[in-house]
Amino acid sequence: MIESTADGRITTVTLARPERRNALTPAGLDELRAAVTDAATPVVSLRGAGEAFCAGADLNVVDELDGDGAAALARRGQRTATAxxxxxxxxxxxxxxxxRGGGMELALACDLRVATPAATFAEPGVEFGLFGAWGGTVRLPRIVDEGEAMDLALSGRVVDAAEAREMGLVSRVVEEPLAVAEEVAGNDPAALAAVKERLRDDADTGTREEREVAAFADLASNRRSRKG
Structure with missing residues (x-):
């Protein structure tokens, strides 16, 4: 269900279940979490096989779950998104x-989201009496503003790549997303890791600033050592 290949500074992780639009089962979520966690390259490129990125949770599985099973699936999805x-x-x-749904939520967990002109996004859970519970209600209003998050989550409407770019859901619309991963991978790995950690930091402002200073000092010291 999940394929992972490393080439230079990039690990490509592919959701490889195109016959189900790359919908994820509990086992698929575990495989995805392991593939990302085990990656030993500075950059991971996450993609879907076939004509879809990811349709989210496999509804054939969801429809068989009781309340406890649904809670377990939600936690599994959250663990994967957090990883x-x-x-x-x-x-x-x-x-x-x-x-769609969980597929969009997994994209929200990524550091960068880039789309091709064929990309579309939606949180259609409300159509089926559900909603995105893989961290989507937490991350979506942090990435787009609250009004747009409410619109997407309450309407279930489909957003195309251009509108997704306009609202900040994706940072770029490109023909080949791997080219963006390659652009990022061309930078210094230690600096990439430091920038990600700093931008992800949710401590108070003063603490973040002190950590920023310490991280910059470490990078500068290492740079000087390499040159010396």
Whole structure:
């Protein structure tokens, strides 16, 4: 269900279940978490096989769950999304085709989201009496403003790549998302890790600033040592 290949500074992690639009089962979530956690490269490129990025949770599985099972699936999805967000690598979501529900939530956990012109995004859970519970209600209003987050989550409407770029859901619309991963991977790995850690820091402002100073000093010291 999940394929992972490393080439130079990039590990490409592919959701490889195109016959189900890369919908994820509990086992698939575990495989994805392991693939991202085990990546030993500065950058991870996350993509979907076939015509979709990811349709989210496999509804054939969801429809068989009772309350306890649904809670367990939600926690599993949250653990996977958190593993993406906290990965030592910079994780770039390359969205080509549909990102729906949990698929959009996994993209939200990535450090960068880039889309092809064919990409579309939606949180359609409300149509089925559900909602995105893989951290989506937490991350979405941090990435787009609260009004847009409410609109997307309450309407279930589909957003195309251009609108996603306009609202800040993705940072770029490109023909080949891997090119962005390659651009990022061309930078210094230690600096990439430091910048990710600093931007992800949710401590108070004073603490973040002190950590920023310490991280910059470490990088500068290492740079001087290499030159010396």
């Amino acid at each position: 993406i967000a906290e990965s030592d690598s910079v994780v770039v979501a390359g969205v080509d085709g549909a990102a």
